[in-house]
Amino acid sequence: MSDDVPVIAVDGPVGAGKGAVCFRVAARLGFHLLDSGAIYRVLALASLRRGLNPGDSRPLARLAAGLDLHFERSECGDSLRVIFEGEEVGVLIRDERCGQRASTLAADASVRLAVLERQRAYRRPPGLVADGRDMGTVVFPDAPLKVFLTASVEERARRRHKQLVAKGFGVSLAHLLGEISQRDKRDQERPAAPLRPAGDAIVIDTTHHGIETVVEMVMDAIESRGLRRSRGRRQDLQSETDKCAR
Ligand code: DC
Numbered sequence: 001m002s003d004d005v006p007v008i009a010v011d012g013p014v015g016a017g018k019g020a021v022c023f024r025v026a027a028r029l030g031f032h033l034l035d036s037g038a039i040y041r042v043l044a045l046a047s048l049r050r051g052l053n054p055g056d057s058r059p060l061a062r063l064a065a066g067l068d069l070h071f072e073r074s075e076c077g078d079s080l081r082v083i084f085e086g087e088e089v090g091v092l093i094r095d096e097r098c099g100q101r102a103s104t105l106a107a108d109a110s111v112r113l114a115v116l117e118r119q120r121a122y123r124r125p126p127g128l129v130a131d132g133r134d135m136g137t138v139v140f141p142d143a144p145l146k147v148f149l150t151a152s153v154e155e156r157a158r159r160r161h162k163q164l165v166a167k168g169f170g171v172s173l174a175h176l177l178g179e180i181s182q183r184d185k186r187d188q189e190r191p192a193a194p195l196r197p198a199g200d201a202i203v204i205d206t207t208h209h210g211i212e213t214v215v216e217m218v219m220d221a222i223e224s225r226g227l228r229r230s231r232g233r234r235q236d237l238q239s240e241t242d243k244c245a246r
Pocket residue numbers: 014036037038040041099102103106107131132133134135183187
């Protein structure tokens with residue numbers, strides 16, 4: 001039954017704009033949202049707290065399969081809260097230590113297998129926008145729309161730096177550029193579900209585009225495939241957002 005539910009699979013490297021674009025596209029369509037990177041980041045946090053090492057494949061896969069994790073929309077629907085074992089960890093997991101550890105753990109095939117079904121369970125009516133590295137290649141290979149967002153590494157580091165500084169994390173741009181390059185390399189070169197565009201993905205280079213422009217490009221692609229919901233529902237969502245903004 002869930003195979004009939006449309007999935008917009010959005011993959012790409014860190015800082016390409018996936019998070020912001022997926023959030024807006026999901027809100028405009030009234031679709032569910034899966035932030036698969038947050039699952040790997042929460043696993044990274046849990047492994048650090050439990051003193052597990054990246055090589056502890058079996059315990060890590062067990063931990064991944066049983067993670068007490070869920071997502072909630074914030075009151076105004078303008079962000080996704082990440083709740084791990086009853087604690088809001090949305091900010092905590094964004095630090096680069098969790099990002100690097102997540103990327104390392106994500107290279108483990110048993111860990112990936114352990115989170116596969118959890119990710120697929122987000123495919124529920126009326127539809128799903130899925131943000132990750134392997135959404136179009138492995139998790140939802142039958143997604144009717146696959147998008148691969150990318151941007152130059154310098155621009156991605158600059159965006160990530162801005163985000164982290166806004167969240168109160170102190171980190172230098174040069175350091176971040178090094179970490180992102182290292183994370184790209186690890187994500188692209190791992191044998192298990194490496195980061196790459198699906199053969200049938202639309203590739204969008206966001207280096208010179210703002211978020212709203214990219215959202216429009218994705219919405220156009222959705223429209224051309226007939227995946228968009230009725231205008232009435234979108235207007236309802238818009239007025240809910242307006243209410244929150246007041
Ligand atoms: O999207 P992100 O930066 O929050 O993801 C953190 C890491 O998790 C990323 O470097 C690689 C891994 N990841 C993955 O391997 N597969 C996914 N679908 C999502 C993230």
